[in-house]
Amino acid sequence: AGQSVSITSIIIVDSGSTDTHYLDDFAQKEGIKLILSDNIGFARANNLGFSEITDQDGIVVFLNPDTFLPENFLSQAIEVFNENLNAAIVSGKLLGFNPEQGGETGKIDSTGIFRKWYGRWYDRGKGENDSDRYNLIQQVPAVCGALMVCRMEPLHRYNGVVFDSDFFLYKEDIELSLRLRRDGWRLIYDPRLTACHCRGWQNKRGRIPFALRLMAAKNEVMLYRKHPSPYILWALMKYILVRVFRV
Known part of the structure; x- marks a missing residue:
């Protein structure tokens, strides 16, 4: 949905699609930049898009093409950043969405990435019915890469390498989260922020x-x-x- 705050630029990176006709509607729109590349992986594709940003401050949103934001999402996210000056990433409750049925599944997709006592990382709440269980504003160990709302300041310190390009696909979101926390930043989960994610493979x-x-x-x-x-x-x-x- 269109956002209630001003967006300076939208950068769409297509990494290796065999059919790019879906981009035709965006080609002539002002403020949208299209980048077509080979299949270079999630991390490098996001870094490529980030390299086109000219702003030195503010926020940047890394958004999967199957993730959808309600109209007031960014304005609320900015408020959370203003309340948490040491937050590098702000995220919220990702809810499942079924594109075939055209509606929410009623299930949670992610409320942050956590780690089991033995070391396995997992999306908290994934597959559970949406309820009041995860309605506490808190710091989280890691944030799902499908939706990362990031403060520009800490990302610029990585000299363009936001996501570690050694990770072609999977776990790059956790690596960035760990790196930011190591450098003294916080990752904030606020359940008042909600978005929908059409996660692939139907969780099986x-x-x-x-x-x-x-x-x-x-x-x-x-x-x-x-x-x-x-x-x-x-x-x-x-x-x-x-x-x-x-x-």
């Missing part, structure tokens, strides 16, 4: 191609190498289970 792991499951497992090992932790033992075990037994 068996439908995810083996190559993608293996990539996710490899990236989890790499994540713990970049941010050393005993949890790497769990990540290595997961990789072996996926690689050898295809679980």
